[in-house]
Amino acid sequence: MRIATWNVNSVRQRLDQLLVWLKERSPDVVCLQEIKCVDDAFPREPIEALGYNVATHGQKTFNGVALLSKLPFEEVRPQLAGDPEDLHARFLEGVVSHGRGTLRVACLYLPNGNPPQTEKYPYKLKWMDRLLAYSKERLKSEEPFVLAGDFNVIPTPEDVYNPQAWLGDALFLPPTRERFQALINIGLTDAFRAVSDEPRQYTFWDYQAGAWPKNNGIRIDHLLLSPQASDRLVDAGIDRHVRGWEKASDHVPIWADLDFNNR
DNA sequence: ATGGCCAATATGATTGGA
Numbered sequence: 001m002r003i004a005t006w007n008v009n010s011v012r013q014r015l016d017q018l019l020v021w022l023k024e025r026s027p028d029v030v031c032l033q034e035i036k037c038v039d040d041a042f043p044r045e046p047i048e049a050l051g052y053n054v055a056t057h058g059q060k061t062f063n064g065v066a067l068l069s070k071l072p073f074e075e076v077r078p079q080l081a082g083d084p085e086d087l088h089a090r091f092l093e094g095v096v097s098h099g100r101g102t103l104r105v106a107c108l109y110l111p112n113g114n115p116p117q118t119e120k121y122p123y124k125l126k127w128m129d130r131l132l133a134y135s136k137e138r139l140k141s142e143e144p145f146v147l148a149g150d151f152n153v154i155p156t157p158e159d160v161y162n163p164q165a166w167l168g169d170a171l172f173l174p175p176t177r178e179r180f181q182a183l184i185n186i187g188l189t190d191a192f193r194a195v196s197d198e199p200r201q202y203t204f205w206d207y208q209a210g211a212w213p214k215n216n217g218i219r220i221d222h223l224l225l226s227p228q229a230s231d232r233l234v235d236a237g238i239d240r241h242v243r244g245w246e247k248a249s250d251h252v253p254i255w256a257d258l259d260f261n262n263r
Numbered sequence: 264a265t266g267g268c269c270a271a272t273a274t275g276a277t278t279g280g281a
Contacts, residue, residue, distance in 0.1 A: 114281065
């Protein structure tokens with residue numbers, strides 16, 4: 001079973017690339033971030049035509065997340081618990097059933113938090129605290145689940161082309177990294193790092209300043225696996241080549257393969 | 264962080280992104 005996540009930076013601008021990539025990688029479950037449209041404007045039909053069920057949690061102009069699944073959804077729920085006043089469309093949880101049980105997938109678009117001296121940074125940290133609380137609660141069920149999305153977190157200096165330049169950035173500040181590490185400490189596994197210790201493996205390159213041709217990137221999109229999911233991990237990867245396409249998103253897709261058959 | 268960006272919006276200047 002292949003789980004993938006991709007910040008598409010507007011699903012309507014990226015539809016052609018999305019369809020090509022879906023055919024090429026054929027993931028079973030896909031988490032999309034920054035769809036940047038309301039639910040009614042989401043281009044469902046061409047995606048459904050490829051065999052996907054579609055669930056969206058959009059809003060006007062900004063943010064917005066979606067789940068695509070070849071397997072039917074048993075349940076779908078928007079919004080991360082813990083702050084009823086947070087109306088940003090950044091979280092959508094779905095449960096799909098496969099042959100040997102269910103898999104819960106949480107699609108998330110974690111706040112950027114820049115500039116750090118504004119109210120945006122405490123909002124990010126609070127969101128991360130809510131995500132930790134959510135994850136602790138879900139771990140109690142001892143069922144396989146995946147946190148998938150744009151975390152806007154550079155976990156370690158190995159995950160950024162020039163750590164010095166990012167020391168004061170909301171994606172790399174110690175309180176940000178500490179909260180990401182807290183997710184690891186409670187038992188979640190970074191799928192990509194479970195299969196590769198290669199440095200300079202990035203998921204985002206800025207549109208500006210020749211970042212892509214110079215490989216000035218950062219690794220901020222992640223798949224975190226619960227113990228029952230990481231037991232099933234067989235491979236993971238970054239679809240770096242997608243960044244070189246015409247009219248590319250500034251993020252590329254990442255994926256993980258989980259084998260739920262008997263060992 | 265930056266050699267020059269990109270997307271959405273009653274739209275041509277502003278906001279947000281990372």
